[in-house]
């Protein structure tokens with residue numbers, strides 16, 4: 416069973432993802448975790464109640480979080496990086512010993528600053544997986560890295576940014592030639608009363 420504390424904080428994070436147009440696919444067997452989707456992107460949001468992870472066994476972790484079905488894992492915790500380090504070691508060991516590799520991208524959200532953390536997490540998901548969520552349009556801009564590659568532009572839905580404090584829109588630019596990814600957030604509208 417999820418503890419009330421977990422549901423509360425995980426509930427808030429899920430609400431945020433729903434506002435950003437992610438749909439809830441299902442609750443996961445490990446508890447304190449949900450699979451979400453947006454377009455063809457699948458992501459787990461996991462808020463383990465404890466700092467330590469009880470999944471010593473890679474198989475159990477993969478099955479419990481269904482890591483073979485998602486592109487990314489968002490970890491909400493007071494110490495997300497400790498958990499991410501541990502999972503990384505577990506995945507490295509699994510690759511060394513059994514030759515199984517995981518392509519899941521891990522993103523940490525610190526509970527000490529959840530509001531900014533979830534905003535950053537969504538920005539990074541859009542950046543890494545733009546092609547799975549949005550359609551490209553020619554930007555007419557040249558790649559600043561390889562000089563000559565065309566930048567394709569992906570646009571995302573407007574949202575209220577805590578970082579920029581106003582209604583914002585994110586664009587992701589991807590170079591057709593070298594694969595460079597650039598994320599830009601533009602402030603569309605500042606709230607009344609601010610200058």
Ligand SMILES: [Zn+2]
Pocket residue numbers: 558559560561562564590591592593594595
């Ligand atoms: Zn380029």
